[in-house]
């Protein structure tokens with residue numbers, strides 16, 4: 001039997017870091033949501049007890065370093081499934097972009113294999129299992145819009161953000177999340193974004209208030225390391241985006257606008273010097 005699973009990209013509408021923990025991770029507060037830019041996974045059961053990954057993308061590992069491989073191995077071992085699986089990843093989400101492409105592939109693998117092997121694992125259990133693979137995986141398992149705390153694995157579902165268009169632009173550099181967190185110093189921050197304002201904006205359905213409440217403290221690291229990200233952020237703003245922010249540890253910058261025509265104008269303006277630009281919507 002063959003099954004298909006979609007793996008959407010995420011953006012962080014708010015990302016605050018509260019402190020560095022003893023285990024090396026950072027305690028965060030994040031408001032995360034999904035957008036309609038997807039990787040597509042095809043999974044087929046194998047009688048042979050092996051995990052095989054393929055992809056049209058030449059720039060990701062296909063061995064045990066692949067997060068989909070790790071997800072398949074984890075669920076197989078934990079639930080003692082004596083079967084194998086072939087997983088094809090049709091990659092559309094840019095890699096190492098701050099859009100959680102790998103984490104979402106891992107999450108889609110957990111959801112897909114739960115179905116393929118008839119395991120009937122409840123979604124919250126699957127989400128907890130995802131936490132063993134990475135901090136963003138639990139959110140990617142459940143999707144929607146959520147407030148994520150802890151190292152990102154503690155989730156509280158919140159309402160949908162006001163509908164709008166999202167322009168994603170990724171400069172041609174790869175950013176390591178570990179490196180960005182490693183360079184981050186919480187005591188060098190002058191301000192923190194207001195979670196209360198973001199929550200009120202979403203609850204009240206106010207697009208303008210949501211744009212005003214956007215904030216990501218990791219910009220302090222990535223923007224100073226990579227001037228091209230800072231430049232892209234300014235261009236997005238100059239071209240008329242109502243809200244602009246870097247997603248996660250970067251380097252993808254997103255712009256929010258209410259009208260499709262404006263999104264298309266910004267897309268055309270950016271395409272001149274940025275190859276990877278997408279116009280998407282938030283998934284509600």
Ligand SMILES: C[C@@](CO)(OP(=O)(O)O)[C@H](O)COP(=O)(O)OP(=O)(O)OC[C@H]1O[C@@H](n2ccc(N)nc2=O)[C@H](O)[C@@H]1O
Pocket residue numbers: 012015024025026027028030097098099100103133134135136137150151152177178181182247248249250
């Ligand atoms: C920054 C964020 C925001 O959503 O996303 P991306 O930019 O990766 O998309 C996440 O916090 C990234 O989550 P994820 O990519 O799953 O990170 P992990 O694999 O768990 O961790 C990679 C490394 O980042 C650091 N890390 C991660 C999460 C966290 N709360 N504190 C940390 O210090 C650790 O050094 C860890 O070794």
Ligand SMILES: Nc1ncnc2c1ncn2[C@@H]1O[C@H](COP(=O)(O)OP(=O)(O)O)[C@@H](O)[C@H]1O
Pocket residue numbers: 059060061065066067068089094095096097098099100101102103105106175177248249250
């Ligand atoms: N299925 C996958 N898709 C993308 N990257 C993957 C995958 N599996 C492992 N990786 C590795 O994970 C790292 C982070 O990739 P990604 O999840 O796209 O980053 P980010 O969380 O910043 O968006 C990359 O170095 C990549 O080689």
